[in-house]
Amino acid sequence: MILVTGGAGFIGSNFILDWLSHNDEPVLNLDALTYAGNLHNLASLKGDPRYTFVHGNIADASLVAGLLSRHAPTAIINFAAESHVDRSIHGPEDFIQTNILGTFRLLEAARAYWSSLPKGNAFRFLHISTDEVFGTLSPADPAFDEQTPYQPNSPYSASKAASDHLVRAYHHTYGMPVLTTNCSNNYGPYHFPEKLIPLVIHNALQGRPLPIYGDGQQIRDWLYVRDHCNAVRRVLEAGEPGQTYNIGGLNERTNLEVVTLLCDILDERRPKADGTSYSHQITYVTDRPGHDRRYAIDARKIQEQLGWRPAETFDSGIRKTVEWYLENQAWVKDVTSGNYRHWIEKQYA
Ligand code: NAD
Numbered sequence: 620m621i622l623v624t625g626g627a628g629f630i631g632s633n634f635i636l637d638w639l640s641h642n643d644e645p646v647l648n649l650d651a652l653t654y655a656g657n658l659h660n661l662a663s664l665k666g667d668p669r670y671t672f673v674h675g676n677i678a679d680a681s682l683v684a685g686l687l688s689r690h691a692p693t694a695i696i697n698f699a700a701e702s703h704v705d706r707s708i709h710g711p712e713d714f715i716q717t718n719i720l721g722t723f724r725l726l727e728a729a730r731a732y733w734s735s736l737p738k739g740n741a742f743r744f745l746h747i748s749t750d751e752v753f754g755t756l757s758p759a760d761p762a763f764d765e766q767t768p769y770q771p772n773s774p775y776s777a778s779k780a781a782s783d784h785l786v787r788a789y790h791h792t793y794g795m796p797v798l799t800t801n802c803s804n805n806y807g808p809y810h811f812p813e814k815l816i817p818l819v820i821h822n823a824l825q826g827r828p829l830p831i832y833g834d835g836q837q838i839r840d841w842l843y844v845r846d847h848c849n850a851v852r853r854v855l856e857a858g859e860p861g862q863t864y865n866i867g868g869l870n871e872r873t874n875l876e877v878v879t880l881l882c883d884i885l886d887e888r889r890p891k892a893d894g895t896s897y898s899h900q901i902t903y904v905t906d907r908p909g910h911d912r913r914y915a916i917d918a919r920k921i922q923e924q925l926g927w928r929p930a931e932t933f934d935s936g937i938r939k940t941v942e943w944y945l946e947n948q949a950w951v952k953d954v955t956s957g958n959y960r961h962w963i964e965k966q967y968a
């Protein structure tokens with residue numbers, strides 16, 4: 620069995636679905652079900668004996684210790700986090716609690732469990748981090764590699780950086796078999812519509828403004844979520860304990876390019892009744908404070924050492940993503956009720 624934390628979120632749920640489609644090793648999913656956690660993402664696993672859900676917090680030391688001793692996982696994969704940069708700007712406290720304190724408590728429980736294992740028993744702790752810990756790049760700078768110094772710029776990325784340092788320290792100090800992955804912006808099915816791509820698809824279909832922060836020339840390196848899941852499986856299987864691996868999509872785009880491409884695909888797939896383009900809904904809004912200008916990942920280490928490469932191009936991945944949202948409007952409707960409306964009113968006031 621493997622323990623996945625945050626498995627009801629965007630990447631975690633894609634990971635569990637991907638894992639069980641490749642593998643019969645059971646999954647225990649520990650998730651606190653914050654606004655970002657959604658068990659509907661995993662509805663297809665109902666009745667599957669390989670899957671167990673536990674509702675709880677990674678910072679709950681006794682709960683986690685009990686789960687580890689009862690289920691004896693061969694690995695912990697830590698996806699649980701507060702993940703939205705804009706929310707961290709409005710209220711950093713939850714980010715400190717989960718991303719720093721939560722990861723610390725999880726590490727402590729994992730250390731006690733790992734120390735109690737008979738010699739030779741397999742165990743790995745894989746921590747999912749982000750490229751945002753490296754800070755921001757100018758247009759001509761080389762992409763982030765595993766040696767790039769940490770320079771986090773938002774409360775979110777600072778909290779992720781702190782958790783990465785703790786994970787690293789547990790290897791150096793205690794010899795724990797930890798691995799860390801730093802990936803770029805994921806996109807794909809089950810992406811919560813507070814993030815750029817699903818927000819734009821949702822707003823376009825609702826006839827609402829498509830908000831572009833600042834001049835829209837910020838660059839992200841987009842990675843299709845199933846490619847990311849594949850990379851995580853590969854690192855778990857063959858990564859070297861104590862090492863970090865950068866995972867990127869080889870897909871640098873400006874935000875304006877991304878939003879324009881989404882409008883073009885929607886114009887083709889779901890033309891508006893009045894014949895106008897969705898791009899007329901594009902609206903420039905106040906920039907995010909401290910907005911990082913460019914992220915880019917140098918993924919040569921994972922390519923050369925572990926033989927991983929992304930399978931999707933941006934064009935193929937974004938088309939699959941738009942199709943998924945068009946076919947899953949009931950999912951979108953479900954997650955965009957209640958608290959979601961409150962957030963959107965506050966953020967885009
Ligand atoms: P998400 O916000 O969609 O999901 C996070 C999940 O964690 C939710 O299911 C939530 O309920 C759960 N959770 C939050 N606090 C918890 C706690 N204290 N205990 C247990 N569960 C808790 O996030 P995501 O986009 O799926 O990101 C997953 C991980 O990948 C995060 O660590 C994030 O920092 C990292 N990451 C994400 C991206 C991206 O583009 N989405 C890119 C790089 C790295």
Ligand code: DAU
Pocket residue numbers: 702703704705748749750751802803804805813814815816818830831832833835837838839874907914
């Ligand atoms: O780089 C990895 C990171 O990618 C992850 O660590 C984070 O968890 C994840 O949320 C994501 O962070 P970003 O801030 O890059 O993603 P977001 O979708 O919020 O924004 C993408 C870009 O689009 C960013 O430059 C801000 C911009 N943006 C975003 C929103 C929500 C807009 O222009 N308008 C918007 O309404």
